[in-house]
Structures are given as structure tokens and as C-alpha cells.
Amino acid sequence: MTMNMMNRIDDSVFVHGLSVARVLHDFVVSEALPGTGVDADAFWEGFAAIVHDLAPKNRALLEKRDDFQLKLDAWYRKHGAPHDMAAYKAFLSEIGYLVPEGPAFAVTTENVDPEIATVAGPQLVVPVMNARYALNAANARWGSLYDALYGTDAIPDADGAEKTKGYNPKRGQKVIAWAKAFLDQSAPLAQGSWSEVTGLAVEGGALKLATASGSVALSDAKQFAGYRGEAKNPDAVLLVKNGLHVEVVVDRDSAIGKTDPAGISDMILESALTTIQDCEDSVAAVDAEDKVTVYRNWLGLMRGDLAESFDKGGKLVTRKLNADRSYTGADSKTVSLPGRSLMLVRNVGHLMTNPAIHDRDGHEVPEGIMDAAITALIALHDVGQNGRRMNSRAGSMYVVKPKMHGPEEVAFAVEIFDRVERLVGMPRKTIKMGIM
CATH class of the missing domain: 2.170.170.11 (Malate synthase G - maily-beta sub-domain)
Structure with a gap:
């Protein structure tokens, strides 16, 4: 047994066949779960079941990607850059990289916020690992035109x-x-x-x-x-x-x-109607401590209590989420407008794994499964039965799922979110997925 393996075991909690880094386990139990109505043991048991069922599917999909890459590499070594596009397309179809287009279909859903469904406006992407950036982006819903122009x-x-x-x-x-x-x-x-x-x-x-x-x-x-x-x-x-x-x-x-x-x-x-709080592209979260930083900031955003203090020109400045804006309407009734952008969360893609959790066979758990479960658990502080409804007033969680290769991987992501909704007690289709 290596020293790294011994350190991992010494600093892990073993629960339902999973080895979970203590710092992550304690964060979930002591910070993320309280107030959600989800029992700690039930969460870990259900999460372990998802991992044991879906992690092998995740690995199989990645093996399929590797097989595509091998065949593509061999084709390029033999033919060079494609000149006959019809022949190249036939090759891609033959190996299953391109699949036949299916019949026409329509997708409908309910409980979608106007920032997603009806109002067009700017969107920001920000690393949720950086609390100050995350707060600045969320508060960019409103901004001074005079300052911006000047x-x-x-x-x-x-x-x-x-x-x-x-x-x-x-x-x-x-x-x-x-x-x-x-x-x-x-x-x-x-x-x-x-x-x-x-x-x-x-x-x-x-x-x-x-x-x-x-x-x-x-x-x-x-x-x-x-x-x-x-x-x-x-x-x-x-x-x-x-x-x-x-x-x-x-x-x-x-x-x-x-x-x-x-x-x-x-x-x-x-201004910025929506913000993608990013767990992936703009973030380098390589271990359990990093993931806890990411999840803790997402928790602060969903609970509304995230704050970050820093020195600016010799003065201590504290950033926190802006309050809603209130006016008297033309009909004399109160008009309340969101003070913050609607926040989506970008989970990592299917490719990533993380040493924060290992399954019973010693594999690192797919990080996308981990992100789905823990960010959804945290979102209950906003959209759950006793949630604040200060991010999504319609009661939805919006997840951006990146870098998916084809309909099979999209279907797998749908399966993950379906299982996660059941795990944390969300009504079906609470999670709305943005496909990349």
C-alpha cells in the first residue's frame, strides 16, 4: 500500500461502500444537509446506489469515446485532411460517430423563470470557486449606465x-x-x-x-x-x-x-439576467478540499448568505448578494424586481473524475455524478419545500451540462438528473438541463 493510499484511507469516511474524503463528508453532513429535510444516511445510501449503478455506464461511454478517437486517428494517418466530404461523412456514420437524425419532436416543460423562457438579456459565466467573482456576477443584474460609459x-x-x-x-x-x-x-x-x-x-x-x-x-x-x-x-x-x-x-x-x-x-x-456559476471550465478543483470550496460557495449563493471581505484602497469592503428592488407601480401596488441574476450551475462533464470519493472497487467517482448530487442537494435551500425561492421563483434548478458527445451521453445525463431528483426529494423535472 502506498503512502498516498494510506493517507487517503486515514482521512476518509466509509459509508455504504464509498470512501469519502472526510472534509467533503463533513461539509455535506454539517453544512449542506441541515435545512433541506434530507436525512444524512439516506443521502449517502442513495448516492452510493447511483454511483454503483451509473459509474460503470459512465466509464463505458468514455471507452466508446476512446474507440472513436482510435478510429479517427487511424483514418487521418491514412488519408490526411478530408477532401471528399461525402466519403468522410460515410466513414463517420460507419463507425457510429454520426448517427441518423431521428423524427421531429417537441419538448415542453413547466416552472421556467422568465429569465430563461421569455426575456432576452446578457449572461455571465464566472468561477464559483472564487466567492468575490461569484458575488460580483450575481449582483451584475443591475449596473450604473453612467459609470459604465464613463x-x-x-x-x-x-x-x-x-x-x-x-x-x-x-x-x-x-x-x-x-x-x-x-x-x-x-x-x-x-x-x-x-x-x-x-x-x-x-x-x-x-x-x-x-x-x-x-x-x-x-x-x-x-x-x-x-x-x-x-x-x-x-x-x-x-x-x-x-x-x-x-x-x-x-x-x-x-x-x-x-x-x-x-x-x-x-x-x-x-443588465446580466443570468449567470452560470461554473464548477468546470473556469475552475481547477482537483481534490476534496477544492470541491468543498466550490460547493460551499454554491451553498452560500443558494442560502443567500455568501459574503467576501477584501481590502480596497486601504478600506475593508464586504461583498454580499444584493437585495431585491422595490417600487410603487402605476396601479399603486408594490413592484418587486430581482436584485440578482438568475443563477445556473455548470456541472463538470462526463470525462472528469475526482479523488474526493472512491467507489467500492477503488475507482475515483465520476465527478459529474458527484456534482449533480451535491449541487442539487444544495439547491434545495432555494427550491426545496422550505426553500427561499430567491434565485428561482418558479422553483427550478438550472444545470449546464458540458462536453457531451451525442444523444447517448445526453440520455445518460438525463438519467443522472432523474436519479438525483429522487435522491434529494425534488419533484420530477425540477432540474432543467442546458445541453452543451
């Missing part, structure tokens, strides 16, 4: 508008002009321009904008979605187009607002 080359440096150490008023004016032109395009007035607005008010459930020529309304009154503060003198006005929102911030006492005819101090755009 700091990028969207605003030219010409004519004295260059970026300087301090605030450059000439650059600031270009930013404001650009932003108001943006409002003219996305939420135009019935007459005139946003650059002519001197005040904003809400009257009778409608947005009224004061100008030197008199009061004007939006060209499309339905674009007014709500406000914050007093109706006669709101602190912010919420506009909407194609399901995406912009908050026009009014603060006549601020440095920017006091120079603006309408007191507008910023525009906050609804």
Missing part, C-alpha cells in the same frame, strides 16, 4: 473628454448626453427629448415630465413601470422595454444631479 471607450477621449485621475466634467457631460439619447431611443417621449426634461412626477398612475414647453408624457404610457419615493417628486422612475428595466435616479443634491435640469443623477440598467 470608464470605457464608448465615450471618446477627444475634445478634453479624456479619463483623468479625478472627475472630468466634460467627459461627464458626454456621458449624460449619450444616456439621454439612449432614453430617447428606448423610452421616447410623446414630444421632444429627454435632454429637455426639467422634472419628473407621477400623476394618476402615469409618468409626467416637465419641459420648458409644458408637461409631456411617454410615447408609450405602458413603459412606465413604477417609481420610488413621493409621487410628486420621485427619487427614481422605473421604465421597461422588452421585459428589461431602467431605473432613472433623481437626486438634486448629488454632484451629478445638481448639474442636471431634471436632477437625474444616474441610470441603472437591468
Whole structure:
């Protein structure tokens, strides 16, 4: 027995035929499971059954990949780069790399959040192993248009508008002009321009904008979605187009607002609607300690208590998840909008294994099976029976499954998630899979 094997055994917990690294076992039992309603022994027993049933299938699929590669390598050594595409396609079909296209079909599902189903918007991908990055990405649901414009080359440096150490008023004016032109395009007035607005008010459930020529309304009154503060003198006005929102911030006492005819101090755009919290491509998690870091951050995101403190300019700054945003709607009812992007989780592909868990035959457990079970268990803190419903209000878990080679591997992934739903007590089809 090697020293590494002895160390692994000494620092492992043996449960239902699995050898689980103690740090991972203790994390699951002491941190991930409490609050889910899932019994610890039942979880490990069910997870072990999945591993013993599906790990051999996982290995068989990878052996099939290896066989394809051997045949492809031999073909390329003999023929070089393909010139006769019909012959090359026939070869790929002969070895089973290409399969016949099946009959037309339709897929439907339920309980899908609008960020996935109906509203188009930017998506971020971030390593969930890095808590600060993960928080920044989740909070990128809303961002200052003024700040974004000021700091990028969207605003030219010409004519004295260059970026300087301090605030450059000439650059600031270009930013404001650009932003108001943006409002003219996305939420135009019935007459005139946003650059002519001197005040904003809400009257009778409608947005009224004061100008030197008199009061004007939006060209499309339905674009007014709500406000914050007093109706006669709101602190912010919420506009909407194609399901995406912009908050026009009014603060006549601020440095920017006091120079603006309408007191507008910023525009906050609804930006990154979704974020893939990545366990795979942008992450190098090679052992149990690494996987616990990944899973602990995902747990903090699902529970809503992830926080990260760091030094910035000599000051201690703490990042945490933003709260939802609240407004008074045109009908005087409260309008609540998510303060964070909808978070998906990318599990690793079928190829990966990890020494954090070994099966009864000594094989490293397929990491994709491990990710599926543990990230789903953690997602119960959001979508479970007593979940917060602060990530997916529709009650779904969204998993991105990468690097799958053909329908057989996709079907295998479906089998994994079906088994995992039963393991953690999720209703069937709670897990929605993004196929890569």
C-alpha cells in the first residue's frame, strides 16, 4: 500500500461502500444537509446506489469515446485532411460517430423563470470557486449606465473628454448626453427629448415630465413601470422595454444631479439576467478540499448568505448578494424586481473524475455524478419545500451540462438528473438541463 493510499484511507469516511474524503463528508453532513429535510444516511445510501449503478455506464461511454478517437486517428494517418466530404461523412456514420437524425419532436416543460423562457438579456459565466467573482456576477443584474460609459471607450477621449485621475466634467457631460439619447431611443417621449426634461412626477398612475414647453408624457404610457419615493417628486422612475428595466435616479443634491435640469443623477440598467456559476471550465478543483470550496460557495449563493471581505484602497469592503428592488407601480401596488441574476450551475462533464470519493472497487467517482448530487442537494435551500425561492421563483434548478458527445451521453445525463431528483426529494423535472 502506498503512502498516498494510506493517507487517503486515514482521512476518509466509509459509508455504504464509498470512501469519502472526510472534509467533503463533513461539509455535506454539517453544512449542506441541515435545512433541506434530507436525512444524512439516506443521502449517502442513495448516492452510493447511483454511483454503483451509473459509474460503470459512465466509464463505458468514455471507452466508446476512446474507440472513436482510435478510429479517427487511424483514418487521418491514412488519408490526411478530408477532401471528399461525402466519403468522410460515410466513414463517420460507419463507425457510429454520426448517427441518423431521428423524427421531429417537441419538448415542453413547466416552472421556467422568465429569465430563461421569455426575456432576452446578457449572461455571465464566472468561477464559483472564487466567492468575490461569484458575488460580483450575481449582483451584475443591475449596473450604473453612467459609470459604465464613463470608464470605457464608448465615450471618446477627444475634445478634453479624456479619463483623468479625478472627475472630468466634460467627459461627464458626454456621458449624460449619450444616456439621454439612449432614453430617447428606448423610452421616447410623446414630444421632444429627454435632454429637455426639467422634472419628473407621477400623476394618476402615469409618468409626467416637465419641459420648458409644458408637461409631456411617454410615447408609450405602458413603459412606465413604477417609481420610488413621493409621487410628486420621485427619487427614481422605473421604465421597461422588452421585459428589461431602467431605473432613472433623481437626486438634486448629488454632484451629478445638481448639474442636471431634471436632477437625474444616474441610470441603472437591468443588465446580466443570468449567470452560470461554473464548477468546470473556469475552475481547477482537483481534490476534496477544492470541491468543498466550490460547493460551499454554491451553498452560500443558494442560502443567500455568501459574503467576501477584501481590502480596497486601504478600506475593508464586504461583498454580499444584493437585495431585491422595490417600487410603487402605476396601479399603486408594490413592484418587486430581482436584485440578482438568475443563477445556473455548470456541472463538470462526463470525462472528469475526482479523488474526493472512491467507489467500492477503488475507482475515483465520476465527478459529474458527484456534482449533480451535491449541487442539487444544495439547491434545495432555494427550491426545496422550505426553500427561499430567491434565485428561482418558479422553483427550478438550472444545470449546464458540458462536453457531451451525442444523444447517448445526453440520455445518460438525463438519467443522472432523474436519479438525483429522487435522491434529494425534488419533484420530477425540477432540474432543467442546458445541453452543451
